Each structure stands twice: as structure tokens, then as C-alpha cells.
Amino acid sequence: MHPQLPDGLVRIILICSVYLLLFLAVRQIIYPLQQMIAPDAAQYAALIFLPHGVRVIATWLYREKAIVPLLLAHFILYRLFYWQGGDVALNIVAVLSGSLCVFITMQLFSFSRIDISLSNMTISHWRSLVFLGFISSVFNTAGNMLAMGDTMGSELHLEVIATFIIGDTLGTLVCLFILMLGFRLRRLAKAD
Amino acid sequence: MSQLEQYATLKSMLHSMERDLGLTELSSAEKAILSAMSTLQTALASSEYVSSRNLKSHALCADLPNPTFFRGLAGLLEKQYLVLPEGRSKGVYRLK
Numbered sequence A: 001m002h003p004q005l006p007d008g009l010v011r012i013i014l015i016c017s018v019y020l021l022l023f024l025a026v027r028q029i030i031y032p033l034q035q036m037i038a039p040d041a042a043q044y045a046a047l048i049f050l051p052h053g054v055r056v057i058a059t060w061l062y063r064e065k066a067i068v069p070l071l072l073a074h075f076i077l078y079r080l081f082y083w084q085g086g087d088v089a090l091n092i093v094a095v096l097s098g099s100l101c102v103f104i105t106m107q108l109f110s111f112s113r114i115d116i117s118l119s120n121m122t123i124s125h126w127r128s129l130v131f132l133g134f135i136s137s138v139f140n141t142a143g144n145m146l147a148m149g150d151t152m153g154s155e156l157h158l159e160v161i162a163t164f165i166i167g168d169t170l171g172t173l174v175c176l177f178i179l180m181l182g183f184r185l186r187r188l189a190k191a192d
Numbered sequence B: 001m002s003q004l005e006q007y008a009t010l011k012s013m014l015h016s017m018e019r020d021l022g023l024t025e026l027s028s029a030e031k032a033i034l035s036a037m038s039t040l041q042t043a044l045a046s047s048e049y050v051s052s053r054n055l056k057s058h059a060l061c062a063d064l065p066n067p068t069f070f071r072g073l074a075g076l077l078e079k080q081y082l083v084l085p086e087g088r089s090k091g092v093y094r095l096k
Helices: A007-037 A050-081 A088-111 A125-151 A154-191 B003-020 B028-042 B052-057 B066-078
Strands: B092-095
Touching: A007 A050, A050 A088, A050 A125, A050 A154, A050 B003, A088 A125, A125 A154, A125 B003, A154 B003, B003 B028, B003 B092, B028 B052, B028 B066, B028 B092, B052 B066, B052 B092, B066 B092
Parallel strands: none
Antiparallel strands: none
């Protein structure tokens, strides 16, 4: 008999590993491709940021239990690639906004009685998740802009904000699409 | 929610995406049964199954004629969307 890992540990390993993997895919494949195809379009961030899809799906599924793994994965990546010397508090704001943006949006939805759970049969759930990705991206972008404030010229603000929001929303959509294709291929392979 | 329920929730959401994108090969009866199943299963423990009687009385399946409903169940079993408990050939089901 195989010893079973506790559910919490499985969840942390799953979310962290998928988040890290997709971040590396964006950094090593998507962003360089974007720079090759349209170097002037968006120089400051990826136009398809897949990890935001992980934030959305994980928080929708696991609610508050997704916070720790997302915080852990985002902190590791932020520390490695984006941490700026100087104000530690601003870096922490950026980490927290990235990890908590979807949870905060879901709390606002819940407060407004907007039910995007599966028990609400009157909505399209995947479209709701893309919407959740879009709204939560606003919080994520606000936190990041606060953290980057002094290091970026004000003439770039609008472009960076737009790139962040487009990247997060498209990232959520592409992430859902990849997951759907994965489940579909798995089902078709089993049926053969 | 247990891991299995979370998996069923995710699968159901992705199935609705497949359906919206026109990629699914399911009949309308099968889609109704699947949607009803995911709602009913969410309220159950991971080891429990949904009975065909409960499924048939769900709002999404109540209007389906009996032969269509049971053909739909058989189709979903064959396509491996649903599973039976070991040793049973019909009566209670879960999402795979």
C-alpha cells in the first residue's frame, strides 16, 4: 500500500509546481516569441501571462486554501526575478497583490451576491472565470504599479497597465483552453 | 470539498467550455444528465454515488422521456464520463 500524502500538501505541491512551470514557460517561450513577432507591441510584460490562470482556477476551486501555495510560488518567483532593492514593503505589496488578487475579487463577488460557483446553473462558468481573471487583474496591476512607481516614467504607466490586464485576462483564457484540451485528450485516449 | 469533488467541479466547468466551443460529441440529453450529475455530486461525500432516481428527478432531467434518459446514461457510461461502483451494472453513478 502506498502511503497517501495529506490533501493540503498535495494541493501546495500541485499549485506551486504548475505556477512555477507556467511562469517559466512564459519567461522562456511566450515572452521571447512576443518580442520576435511584435517587438514594439508590449515591451514590459507578456501579453499571455499563464500563471494568472493558475491563480484564478486554484482560487475558484480551493478558495482560501489556495492562498498559501500561491503566495509561496509567487514569492519565490518575485524574489528571483523582480525583487527591487530599497523599500521591502513595496515588494511585499507586489507579492501580496499577485497572490491575493483573485481571492479579494471573489470576496467582492460574494459580498455583491454574485455566485460563480457550480451550483449556480444560470451562468457560463468558464466565461465567469475569464471575467474573474479580468477583474482580479485590476487589483494585481494596482499592486504592481504601486511597487514599481518610482522606477518607471509616468509616460509608460498606461501602456504597462494595459499590458498587465491584457496579459492576465488572455493568460486565464489560454490556461482554461489548455486544461480543456488536456482533459479532452485524456478522455479520448481512455476511450480508445 | 474533497479532492474528488474539486476534480468533478473542474471537469464540469471545462466540459461546459467544450460545449460552448462546439467541441463536444454529447447529445442534449447526455449534457443535461452530466450537468445534473455534477450538481448532485457536489453535495455528496467522495465515496457516495448518485442514484438514477435522484438524477431523473433533477430539474434538468425531469422532462426527459424515460427511454431518452436511460439511453443518455448508457451513452455517458460508454464514453466513460460516468462510472458505476464496483460490482454494479446500473442504478447509481458518479462522474469519472
